[in-house]
Amino acid sequence: xxxxxxxxxxxxxxxxxxxxxxxxxxxxxxxxxxxxxxxxxxxxxxxxxxxxxxxxxxxxxxxxxxxxxxxxxxxxxxxxxxxxxxxxxxxxxxxxxxxxxxxxxxxxxxxxxxxxxx
Numbered sequence: 001x002x003x004x005x006x007x008x009x010x011x012x013x014x015x016x017x018x019x020x021x022x023x024x025x026x027x028x029x030x031x032x033x034x035x036x037x038x039x040x041x042x043x044x045x046x047x048x049x050x051x052x053x054x055x056x057x058x059x060x061x062x063x064x065x066x067x068x069x070x071x072x073x074x075x076x077x078x079x080x081x082x083x084x085x086x087x088x089x090x091x092x093x094x095x096x097x098x099x100x101x102x103x104x105x106x107x108x109x110x111x112x113x114x115x116x117x118x
Contacts (some may be wrong), residue, residue, distance in 0.1 A: 010036040023088030031084040070097035
């Protein structure tokens, strides 16, 4: 149940980001939901490998390099999705990864967690 809530929250965050940036486009809620699922699978499989391979850089940058890894996973998700999810460049992907992390954390802490703790 928690995984489904996380998928929906991530889909909503992707739609919010798409409304604020020109270089970040997604077709609709179903595409956002599919992108959220693919992003979850990419984060499950690819992200741990990238984190281990870039561990020295991540330690030197005090964890800020994880935003670059998140941007790479977003770009990989966009590549898998094709024309229904488009990110125009790496800079947009990094900015989207930062905003994605902030919005996801805010939505989970202020909306999802209080509802699920009832």
